[in-house]
Every structure is written in C-alpha cells, then in structure tokens.
Amino acid sequence: MDSKKIFAIIIVIAFIGFVVNYSIDHYQGGEIYEAANEGFNLLQKGFNVTVLVKTVDGETLEGELFSVSGSTVYIIKDGKKLTIGGPSATKEDIKAKRLEIKANGYVYVYELPPKSGKCSEVIEGLKVDAYSQRFSGLIFVKGLTDPIEIGKLKYHVDYLTYGSIDVKQSLPDGVVLTAGMVPIEILGKYLGDREVYMYGTLYVNSDERNLPLTLLEVKTP
Numbered sequence: 001m002d003s004k005k006i007f008a009i010i011i012v013i014a015f016i017g018f019v020v021n022y023s024i025d026h027y028q029g030g031e032i033y034e035a036a037n038e039g040f041n042l043l044q045k046g047f048n049v050t051v052l053v054k055t056v057d058g059e060t061l062e063g064e065l066f067s068v069s070g071s072t073v074y075i076i077k078d079g080k081k082l083t084i085g086g087p088s089a090t091k092e093d094i095k096a097k098r099l100e101i102k103a104n105g106y107v108y109v110y111e112l113p114p115k116s117g118k119c120s121e122v123i124e125g126l127k128v129d130a131y132s133q134r135f136s137g138l139i140f141v142k143g144l145t146d147p148i149e150i151g152k153l154k155y156h157v158d159y160l161t162y163g164s165i166d167v168k169q170s171l172p173d174g175v176v177l178t179a180g181m182v183p184i185e186i187l188g189k190y191l192g193d194r195e196v197y198m199y200g201t202l203y204v205n206s207d208e209r210n211l212p213l214t215l216l217e218v219k220t221p
Contacts, residue, residue: 053100119192119196
C-alpha cells in the first residue's frame, strides 16, 4: 500500500473520530433532559426539587423545578419562571452545560381529615419542619366570590408552582375549590382569615414523620 493511500485512511479515521466525539458532546444535552425528567418524577411524588444549572458561559444558578416539557426545563427563580435548554438551545432563556438535581428526605403522605376555621389558622396547625408541604383535595371557602381574587390565587398556584387549583362549584356564599399538590403556605397567604372547610391528602417532604395524622404511604427518592 503506497503512502498516499495510508494517508487517506488516516484522514478518514480521524474524521470518523471527530464525528463520534461531536455526537458524544451533543448527547450530553440529552443527558440533561434525562436528569430533568428524573427530577420531574420526584416532583410528581411530592418532593421539593432544586435544580443547579451550570451554563455554557460558566455561570451557575439555582432554582426550583417547575416542569419539563419536551426538550425544555422550567424552573422558578426569585418568583420568575425561566426556561432551560441544552448547550445548543435557541428558544430557552438559559443554555445549560450541566444540570444537577437535588431532593432530600422522604415524602410522607397523610390523610387529612376535615378541618374548618380561618384558613391561616388551619394551615398554621399543619406546618412542621419540612422541605415542602402540599395539599390535594377539596376546599370550601366562605365569602370568596370575587373572580379577581380567585384568579390571583389560580395564577400563583398554576403558573408559579407545580400545583394546580380549579373552581369545582360556585355558590352564593362562597366557592368550592379542587386543589392538586398546592403548597399550603400559598393557601394561607391568599385565603388568609377566610373561613374554610377542607379535607384530602397532605404530602410532606421531610426527614422524618412529624404529624399525628393517618399515614397512607412513604415515598423514597
């Protein structure tokens, strides 16, 4: 084999090596989304999930995982929703080189029997040392009939947390709400001293069992 053919073979091998390395580098973007999907699975279980992002520019930022949709990761940072994509992202707010998912403790799932009284007092009686506490169930709120107030609550829950809240029934003297994984501090903040009657399920992400309620399940990361 003459030297020209040997040189040509070396060039081809080098090119193939470049293509393989290039593909591997871009596959790291896929790994970012795999990590994000793992984090979203934890979020669905009731864990409070923190996302640590290292950007392609070498900067780092931290936020709370909100959702994952296709190739886009959504986080909440300083009360704002940000979108994260891979190293070659064009539409997202942040191009991520590396993504780290953090979740702590366990999720203790409790049956929440009917509670009534001022919402702020009911919520205060449920608060414990925890990474997060989320409520799913029904809430009757006496005197809440203003669509603007209901809209503010729904916006904050649906747009700035993983949870959701909807109007199940409007009544002359109030409203029945359906809550899904709503952080209890938001209920306390937006419903305040309004009279409520609520029951359902409480998801507490903590290091230990710390509520005297019927335990339905314990979820691990």
